[in-house]
Amino acid sequence: MMPIRRDLKFDLADVDLKCWNAHGPLLSAYMNTLSLFFPDGERFFIHSLRHYRDRITDPELKKQVTAFIGQEAMHGREHEEYNARLEAQGLPAATLGREIFAIIEAAKKLPHEVQLSITIALEHFTAIYGDLLLRKPEIIEGSNPTMTAMWRWHALEETEHKAVAYDVYSTVMGKTLKAYLLRTSALVVITGVFLSAIASTMARMVKADAEHRHGMRDWAKFGWLMLGPVGALRGIALPWLDYFKPGFHPWDHDNRQVLDQIDALAVQYAAPARRLEPVAVAA
Numbered sequence: 001m002m003p004i005r006r007d008l009k010f011d012l013a014d015v016d017l018k019c020w021n022a023h024g025p026l027l028s029a030y031m032n033t034l035s036l037f038f039p040d041g042e043r044f045f046i047h048s049l050r051h052y053r054d055r056i057t058d059p060e061l062k063k064q065v066t067a068f069i070g071q072e073a074m075h076g077r078e079h080e081e082y083n084a085r086l087e088a089q090g091l092p093a094a095t096l097g098r099e100i101f102a103i104i105e106a107a108k109k110l111p112h113e114v115q116l117s118i119t120i121a122l123e124h125f126t127a128i129y130g131d132l133l134l135r136k137p138e139i140i141e142g143s144n145p146t147m148t149a150m151w152r153w154h155a156l157e158e159t160e161h162k163a164v165a166y167d168v169y170s171t172v173m174g175k176t177l178k179a180y181l182l183r184t185s186a187l188v189v190i191t192g193v194f195l196s197a198i199a200s201t202m203a204r205m206v207k208a209d210a211e212h213r214h215g216m217r218d219w220a221k222f223g224w225l226m227l228g229p230v231g232a233l234r235g236i237a238l239p240w241l242d243y244f245k246p247g248f249h250p251w252d253h254d255n256r257q258v259l260d261q262i263d264a265l266a267v268q269y270a271a272p273a274r275r276l277e278p279v280a281v282a283a
């Protein structure tokens with residue numbers, strides 16, 4: 001699977017970001033919270049892979065790493081704009097973003113192999129979240145079409161490059177017991193840190209949204225979306241556990257058929273080509 005860097009642009013100027021999701025402001029806040037983690041998180045993935053770039057000799061994997069970096073850079077750019085619009089609409093995106101940045105900067109002081117194990121753990125999250133979003137369109141169906149397209153694009157590209165960082169890790173760490181223990185313990189720690197960081201960040205995003213107040217019924221509905229049959233959390237439990245199989249590989253779950261959708265999306269949202277200034281031609 002060779003990922004492709006695509007330059008897509010999503011114009012969020014007219015989107016009410018506090019309530020863009022058809023399920024209402026709480027699911028909007030949940031996905032907005034995820035967005036706050038992306039720009040610096042994805043820069044961290046790139047940073048952790050770059051330590052090992054020179055040790056990759058397989059030309060295919062080298063190309064995949066370059067494409068991975070290109071895709072994550074594009075995601076970061078679009079989520080940065082998304083987050084700036086959250087701030088413009090009165091949500092504390094900049095403050096929360098700075099706090100997330102500080103955590104990620106601290107992670108950059110860890111040994112390189114630990115940084116890479118964190119990256120592949122988080123890439124496992126983005127892959128299984130992405131798969132869920134694509135398999136269960138009801139999470140996002142009927143929502144603002146531009147936001148739907150943006151999240152689908154991100155989910156599709158996370159699927160496309162889901163094995164790249166993992167293959168780099170396997171190449172540099174080998175199939176040793178140490179490699180297994182490091183990657184699985186990283187997933188356990190990261191799951192705790194990541195889910196609690198999302199919960200506390202979302203709580204502050206919800207509190208800051210003065211336009212929407214939530215009663216027990218709203219929270220119960222949100223809990224049902226997370227844990228019920230749609231299962232924004234329940235749906236990732238089994239794929240999360242797969243990571244503990246000693247021979248696990250991200251493409252064991254072969255969902256490449258979903259990538260059929262990506263070309264149409266890429267055409268519809270392609271960034272406009274830079275306009276060249278007309279050249280005056282002498283008569």
Ligand SMILES: [Fe+2]
Pocket residue numbers: 042071072075154158
């Ligand atoms: Fe991404």
Ligand SMILES: [Fe+2]
Pocket residue numbers: 072123126158161
């Ligand atoms: Fe990714």
